[in-house]
Structure formats: structure tokens, C-alpha cells
Amino acid sequence: MQERLVYLDHGATSPLREEVLEAMLPFLKERYGNPSSLHSPGRVIRQAVEEAREKTALALGAEPDEIFFTSGGTESNNIAIRGAARARRSKGHLITTSIEHHAVLDVCKGLAEDGFSVTYLPVDRYGLVSLEMVEKALRPDTFMISIMMANNEVGTIEPVAEIGALARERGVLFHTDAVQAVGQIPLDLRELKIDLLTLSAHKFNGPKGVGALYVRRGTPVAPLYDGGGQEKALRPGTENVPGIVGLARALELAVEELPEKTRHLLALRRRLIEGLLAMDDTVLNGHPTARLPGNVNVSFNYIEGEALLLGLDLEGIAASSGSACTAGSPEPSHVLLAMGLGHQLARGSLRLTLGRENSDACLDHLFSVLPPLVERLRKMSALYPGQS
Amino acid sequence: MYNEKVIDHFTNPRNAGKMAEADIIGEAGSFKCGDTMKIYLKIEQGRISDVKFQTFGCGAAIASSSMLTEMVKGKTLEEAQRITNEDVALELGGLPPLKLHCSNLAADALRDAIRRYREKV
Ligand code: FES
Numbered sequence: 001m002q003e004r005l006v007y008l009d010h011g012a013t014s015p016l017r018e019e020v021l022e023a024m025l026p027f028l029k030e031r032y033g034n035p036s037s038l039h040s041p042g043r044v045i046r047q048a049v050e051e052a053r054e055k056t057a058l059a060l061g062a063e064p065d066e067i068f069f070t071s072g073g074t075e076s077n078n079i080a081i082r083g084a085a086r087a088r089r090s091k092g093h094l095i096t097t098s099i100e101h102h103a104v105l106d107v108c109k110g111l112a113e114d115g116f117s118v119t120y121l122p123v124d125r126y127g128l129v130s131l132e133m134v135e136k137a138l139r140p141d142t143f144m145i146s147i148m149m150a151n152n153e154v155g156t157i158e159p160v161a162e163i164g165a166l167a168r169e170r171g172v173l174f175h176t177d178a179v180q181a182v183g184q185i186p187l188d189l190r191e192l193k194i195d196l197l198t199l200s201a202h203k204f205n206g207p208k209g210v211g212a213l214y215v216r217r218g219t220p221v222a223p224l225y226d227g228g229g230q231e232k233a234l235r236p237g238t239e240n241v242p243g244i245v246g247l248a249r250a251l252e253l254a255v256e257e258l259p260e261k262t263r264h265l266l267a268l269r270r271r272l273i274e275g276l277l278a279m280d281d282t283v284l285n286g287h288p289t290a291r292l293p294g295n296v297n298v299s300f301n302y303i304e305g306e307a308l309l310l311g312l313d314l315e316g317i318a319a320s321s322g323s324a325c326t327a328g329s330p331e332p333s334h335v336l337l338a339m340g341l342g343h344q345l346a347r348g349s350l351r352l353t354l355g356r357e358n359s360d361a362c363l364d365h366l367f368s369v370l371p372p373l374v375e376r377l378r379k380m381s382a383l384y385p386g387q388s
Numbered sequence: 389m390y391n392e393k394v395i396d397h398f399t400n401p402r403n404a405g406k407m408a409e410a411d412i413i414g415e416a417g418s419f420k421c422g423d424t425m426k427i428y429l430k431i432e433q434g435r436i437s438d439v440k441f442q443t444f445g446c447g448a449a450i451a452s453s454s455m456l457t458e459m460v461k462g463k464t465l466e467e468a469q470r471i472t473n474e475d476v477a478l479e480l481g482g483l484p485p486l487k488l489h490c491s492n493l494a495a496d497a498l499r500d501a502i503r504r505y506r507e508k509v
Contacts (some may be wrong), residue, residue, distance in 0.1 A: 046406070152509050200471055285497040303444065303446065304423060304445050304446050304449075305442055306446035306447055307446055307449075307450055308396070308426060310390070310395075310446075310447040311398075311399075314395070314399060330420075331421070332421075343422050344422075344444070347421070347422070347423070354436065377450075379402060379404070379405060379444065380404035380405060380441070380442055380443060380450065381444045382415075382424045382425055382426040382440060382442040382444045383424065384444075
């Protein structure tokens with residue numbers, strides 16, 4: 001049916017880089033030891049895990065003992081938020097936003113059921129959280145603020161430097177879900193006042209099933225599982241060694257190549273946004289400048305997002321509408337609704353997320369397919385006022 | 389996620405668009421997702437002689453709309469009225485569980501049109 005694939009869904013996941021695969025392979029083959037073993041095959045692996053930890057720390061501006069490997073973003077978010085709640089003697093209050101990923105929202109919902117109170121901050125029409133709102137929401141019993149570094153659907157980059165400084169000043173923990181930001185925008189934990197940070201390897205051309213949680217020294221977090229003492233007992237279980245090695249290599253490369261990649265993505269993004277907004281009745285969702293270099297999110301009036309995705313997919317173009325995790329659900333995006341979009345525009349959104357292997361040729365193909373598809377769907381739409 | 393027949397009706401929808409001189413127009417909206425459909429009928433001697441649809445909805449909604457228009461053409465109003473959303477989904481060779489509600493749109497819009505027509509004549 002399709003001869004070529006144009007992959008424009010890097011926000012969902014990104015392809016594993018060749019260099020990363022190469023770094024991982026020995027640990028899937030001959031270097032199979034258990035890092036906890038005392039014998040030499042184990043010790044070699046321990047060393048590889050610790051080297052990966054050092055590389056990861058270096059890329060983030062952290063210390064190696066502040067890096068904890070996990071199974072990915074969802075687990076890191078759970079450990080950060082639930083773990084910090086568990087480490088307390090009493091219940092308390094936490095502040096988050098209405099546009100977080102479900103891996104944060106649902107953890108907060110769970111805590112609310114357990115007797116914690118949660119404030120979900122609104123955002124403006126660009127998806128930005130305001131520092132004033134955060135400040136106003138603070139209560140004497142607030143113990144944590146959890147606000148994403150960049151939104152997964154619309155790519156809006158939140159003012160985490162300011163929020164972190166406020167949190168630190170008030171003695172409140174600050175967690176940020178940086179799954180979409182790490183490897184995509186510059187980030188230095190020596191400067192940012194962040195206590196807990198979530199990252200996931202497969203968003204920056206690393207393997208799936210592995211992530212990390214940065215825990216600033218002295219931050220109280222209790223483990224969620226019991227077991228062996230791996231990852232200083234915060235995340236027990238035999239380490240995913242190939243994954244950890246792959247994560248570190250992917251992050252190292254991403255950070256090294258960030259300026260070059262940013263230039264590449266910004267050029268593509270500009271062309272993409274200009275081309276999409278040149279079409280009738282389209283609006284850009286998210287912030288015009290404070291957005292991830294690879295993120296474009298637009299709504300097409302009068303048509304529904306899934307129909308659009310299906311049409312694109314039949315032409316070999318992979319894109320998404322909300323986040324990958326909620327695809328197929330009839331609910332409009334909670335992020336777009338929080339930004340004040342009406343039901344129709346919230347259902348008619350298209351997210352195109354660019355990656356390093358995308359080129360102008362990918363956009364050529366998109367622009368040859370998309371306008372006729374949009375026109376076709378509009379003509380058969382019950383809401384389209386135009387003649388047909 | 390969708391079978392070939394659904395994809396075919398989505399890609400080449402039958403009877404899509406407005407009808408200039410419809411005898412009656414029916415409308416339905418989904419409680420679940422807020423998507424909407426309009427159906428245009430031409431009725432001659434108690435039979436549906438022509439039909440068109442317009443849908444704002446997902447792929448399954450568009451395919452169901454298209455399928456329904458094929459199913460009702462030439463039917464009497466009594467026959468058409470008995471068509472359920474399950475019939476539409478079945479005729480399409482099945483829909484994914486999450487998308488079953490989408491076939492409601494088509495059956496509901498048709499029933500709305502027939503009800504209105506009866507009120508009118
Ligand atoms: S999701 Fe609304 S009709 Fe299918």
C-alpha cells in the first residue's frame with residue numbers, strides 16, 4: 001500500500017541510532033554478567049553500568065550518585081511523586097498542572113485518593129503555566145511542585161528555572177517530567193533548581209524500556225518496591241544493562257549534537273508551520289517561540305483528528321493527534337481543552353514531531369498529501385460551511 | 389486497527405456531500421465524543437431513492453456513514469428504520485471495540501431523518 005515511510009512522530013518515540021545499538025550489542029551477547037555478582041564477568045558489567053551513570057550525569061550537569069536508572073518515564077514519575085509522598089510522615093499538598101502527561105496526572109489522582117490534596121494549575125492559551133499562579137497555589141503544607149519541562153502535545157516549554165527557584169526558596173520539592181525536553185533543549189542541573197527530574201531514553205534515539213530519575217542529593221524519596229538493593233534500593237531489580245548503556249550513549253550523542261540538531265529542526269519546523277498556516281482555517285497550537293524545536297501542533301477546523309491521521313497513514317505518513325498513549329480514545333486532548341480550545345478544534349488537532357533523520361523531502365511528501373486530504377475531509381464534514 | 393472494508397469506505401466514501409434538494413435532513417451527535425453527522429434523503433413513494441451524508445468524525449464514523457447510505461438506498465422507510473448500528477458495524481466486517489460507538493451516529497441520523505419526515509408529511 002505504501003512505498004515509503006515518512007515518520008513525523010518523534011514525540012511518541014524515535015528510532016534507535018546505529019551507534020547506540022553498537023554500544024548495546026556486547027551486553028546482549030557475550031557481556032551477560034550480573035552487575036551484582038562478585039566474579040569477574042559481573043564486575044565488568046558493574047563497571048559498564050557505573051560508566052553509563054557517569055556519562056548520564058555529565059550530560060545533565062549532575063553527580064553520578066544522583067542518577068537512578070529506571071524502566072522509563074512512567075516509572076520515574078511514579079517514584080519521584082509517590083516516593084516523595086511516601087517519605088513524609090503526614091499527608092500534604094502538591095501542585096501540578098492540568099496539562100501534564102497521564103504518567104503524572106494519574107499518580108496525582110492516586111495520591112488524592114490516598115488523602116493528599118492536589119492543585120491542578122490552569123495554563124494560558126499557549127499552554128504556559130505562570131509563576132504567579134504557582135506562587136498563589138502554595139500552602140503551608142505544600143511539599144511538592146511537579147511541572148513538566150516541555151509539553152508532549154504542543155511542545156510548550158515551561159518556565160522551570162523560575163518555578164524551581166521559587167520552590168527552593170519556599171523549601172518545597174520540585175519535580176519536572178523532562179521526558180520531552182532531555183536531548184531536545186539545553187539543560188544544566190548545576191544551574192536549575194530541580195530536585196527530581198524524569199527522563200526516558202527512547203525519546204532521544206535510545207532504546208525503549210529504560211529511563212532515569214535524577215534525585216538531587218539529600219532529597220527524601222522512598223522506594224515503591226521491595227527487593228534487592230539495586231540503584232541504592234530506590235529501584236530494586238537486576239539492572240537493564242544493555243538499556244542503561246544505550247541510554248547513556250544516546251544521551252551523550254544527543255547533547256554533543258544538540259546545537260547542530262536544533263538548527264536542523266528549527267529550519268524544518270519553520271517551513272512546516274508556514275506551510276500549514278498557509279492552508280485555510282488552520283491554527284497553530286502552543287507557543288510561537290517557547291516550544292520544542294521539533295514540535296508542530298495545528299488544528300484544522302471542521303475535521304476530526306483521527307480521520308486525518310488515518311488518511312495520512314494510508315499515504316505513508318506517521319503522525320499523531322494527541323499523545324500516543326491516548327490514541328483511539330474519543331476524548332479530545334486534555335491539553336488543548338486546558339488551553340481553551342473549543343471541542344471542535346481540540347478534536348481536529350495534528351501533532352507532527354520532527355527528528356534528526358527528517359529532511360525537506362519528508363515535508364515535500366507531507367505537503368503533497370495533506371492539502372487534498374484536508375479538502376476531501378472538509379467537503380464531507382457535517383460542520384463545514386463551504387459549498388460542496 | 390481497521391479492516392480493509394472500513395478503509396475502503398473511509399478512502400472512497402459513497403454518497404458523501406450535501407444534497408441540494410433533499411426531502412428531509414436528519415442529524416445526530418455522539419454523546420461520547422461530540423462528533424456529528426447529517427443525512428440527506430430523497431424519498432419517492434415511501435422509498436429512499438437517493439441519499440447523501442456529511443460527517444464530522446473519526447475514520448470509523450465516516451466509514452459507517454458511507455456504509456449506511458449504501459444499505460438504505462432503495463429501501464422503504466419501514467425497512468430503513470429497522471437498521472441498527474450493529475447492522476452497520478456488521479456490514480463493515482466489524483469495528484474495533486473502542487470504535488463501536490461511532491456506528492451509532494449513522495443509525496441515529498437515519499432515524500432522526502425518518503422521524504422528521506413522518507412529522508412533516
Ligand atoms: S470517535 Fe467520534 S465518531 Fe468515532
